[in-house]
Structures are given as structure tokens and as C-alpha cells.
Amino acid sequence: MSDSSRHTGGNTTSRSRRRGYRGLSAEELRKQRHQRLISAGTALFGERGYAATPIEAVCSQAKVSTRHFYEQFGGRESILHAVYDALVAEMESIIRNSLTSGRETLTQRVADTIESSVFFLLDDPRRGRIVCIEAVGVSEAMEKKRRETTHALAEIIRRYAELMADAGTLPQRDYRLPAVALVGMFNELVAEWLTEQTGLSAAEMAREAKILFRAMIFGAQHYEATDGSAPPLDENSA
Structure with a gap:
């Protein structure tokens, strides 16, 4: 074999080591498996529930071996965190665009x-x-993540409430707690729709949340700005 043939053969062997199944690199295969696991976790946790979904079921639906699963996730709660994070990131993108x-x-x-x-x-x-349901009460770490998400979403509402206050639409005040309360209210509305017979479609329930927000805005316009020194409201001023 000539030097050029040996050289060419060596490059071919090197390239084959770098390429995996169907011509994909190991990193590309890892990303594909990760996305399939996230999709499977979303489907199964959302349909069967987190507690009723073993790791083996997620791997089976994703067509990923348990060995490959543990290369990316530490366990079942680990993938729940990843699924939750992916959904929150998608929702935050919708919020920013809107x-x-x-x-x-x-x-x-x-x-x-x-x-x-x-x-x-x-x-x-x-x-x-x-x-709003499956991530609740799973662990201290998951609860911390949920609180962080609540505060992050509330901060977006708070910033825009301040912009409305600057424009004269709302009175000047600290809107941090009202914003947290709004996020909590929307979480409960979603949970109510998922677990009870509300008689409303998803679109109608979304509009209901919008109506409640607008009611809060219009209601707030009738109150004086709060600075911590105002006297408490009595029954005649409410």
C-alpha cells in the first residue's frame, strides 16, 4: 500500500470514529436523545403523572436505553426539572414576544x-x-425552582405595572406582592381547569384570566398610592 493510500485510509478511519449512527457525531446523537427524552417526559408526566411514570417508561417512549438516560440525567426528578425548565422557557418566550x-x-x-x-x-x-400540578410538592429542590419561576414571572408583571404607573394608568406603589399574587392566581386557574369541570374551553379560560387581570387594573385606579403611611381602609372606603 502506498503512503498516499495509507494516508487516505487513516483519514477514513478517523472520520468514522468521529461519526456515529446515520452519519451523526456523538454530540449530535446525544442532543437527539436528550430531545427525545424531554418529549417523552413531557408526554408521560403530563398524561400519566410524574409519580406513575418510571424511568423505564420514559426510556421506552423515547427509544433510548437506560444507560444513555443516565448519561444525561441523574434520575427521574432530574428529567422532571429539565421538562419543567423547557416549558417555562417556552412560556417566557411567548411572554417576551407578546x-x-x-x-x-x-x-x-x-x-x-x-x-x-x-x-x-x-x-x-x-x-x-x-x-401547575405534577411539579408541586415533589421535593425541596423542585419547590425552590417553582418559587424562582413564580418570582421571575412576577418580576415581569411588576416591571410592566411600574411602566403603567409611570404612564398614569396605575397609582405609584410597590407592585411586587400584587404581581406574585397574580401569578399564584393564574396557577390556580390552570389547576382548576385541569382538575374540575369548569364548563369552559381552554380559550375561554384564558380569556377569563385576561378579564381578571383587567379587573385588577381598573380596580387599582380607584385607590390612592400606597407608601406605607396611609391609614387602613375602612368599610366605607373599600
């Missing part, structure tokens, strides 16, 4: 954003079940 697009007033954009967020969780009920 808040920054269109020519509607700021109040209308915020209301439409809330409607879009709730609809995202209900249009595919598996999303809402994972975020």
Missing part, C-alpha cells in the same frame, strides 16, 4: 400576554399539568 409586539396600549399588551400564557398551558393540557 409584550414587545403590536401597537396596542401597554395595558392591552399585558392583558393579551396573560391570556396567551394561560392558553399556552391549557392548549396542550400536559403543559399545564406538569407546571
Whole structure:
């Protein structure tokens, strides 16, 4: 064999080591398996429930071996965290796009954003079940993640409430706690729709969340700004 043949053969062997199944690299295969596992976790946790879904079921649906599963995740809760994070990231993307697009007033954009967020969780009920039901009470680490998500979403609402206050739509005050309360309210609305017979479609429930937000905005316009020194409201001023 000539030097050139040996050289060519060596490159072919080297390339074959770098390429895996169907011509994909090891990293590309790893990413594909990761995405299939996330999709399978979303489907099974959202349909069967987290507690009723063993790792083997996730691997079977994703067509991934348990060995490859443990190369990417530490266990069942680990993939729940990843599924939850993926859903929250998708919802945050919807929120950012909705808040920054269109020519509607700021109040209308915020209301439409809330409607879009709730609809995202209900249009595919598996999303809402994972975020608002299956992730609840799993562990201290999962609860910490849920609180962080609540505060992150509440911070978006708080910032836009301050912009509305600057525009004169809302009184000047600290909107951190009202924003947290709104996020909690929407979580409960989603859970209610998923577990009870509300008689409303997903789109109707999303509009209900929008109506509640607008009711809060209009109601807040009738109260004086709070600075911590105002006297408590009596029954005649409420």
C-alpha cells in the first residue's frame, strides 16, 4: 500500500470514529436523545403523572436505553426539572414576544400576554399539568425552582405595572406582592381547569384570566398610592 493510500485510509478511519449512527457525531446523537427524552417526559408526566411514570417508561417512549438516560440525567426528578425548565422557557418566550409586539396600549399588551400564557398551558393540557400540578410538592429542590419561576414571572408583571404607573394608568406603589399574587392566581386557574369541570374551553379560560387581570387594573385606579403611611381602609372606603 502506498503512503498516499495509507494516508487516505487513516483519514477514513478517523472520520468514522468521529461519526456515529446515520452519519451523526456523538454530540449530535446525544442532543437527539436528550430531545427525545424531554418529549417523552413531557408526554408521560403530563398524561400519566410524574409519580406513575418510571424511568423505564420514559426510556421506552423515547427509544433510548437506560444507560444513555443516565448519561444525561441523574434520575427521574432530574428529567422532571429539565421538562419543567423547557416549558417555562417556552412560556417566557411567548411572554417576551407578546409584550414587545403590536401597537396596542401597554395595558392591552399585558392583558393579551396573560391570556396567551394561560392558553399556552391549557392548549396542550400536559403543559399545564406538569407546571401547575405534577411539579408541586415533589421535593425541596423542585419547590425552590417553582418559587424562582413564580418570582421571575412576577418580576415581569411588576416591571410592566411600574411602566403603567409611570404612564398614569396605575397609582405609584410597590407592585411586587400584587404581581406574585397574580401569578399564584393564574396557577390556580390552570389547576382548576385541569382538575374540575369548569364548563369552559381552554380559550375561554384564558380569556377569563385576561378579564381578571383587567379587573385588577381598573380596580387599582380607584385607590390612592400606597407608601406605607396611609391609614387602613375602612368599610366605607373599600
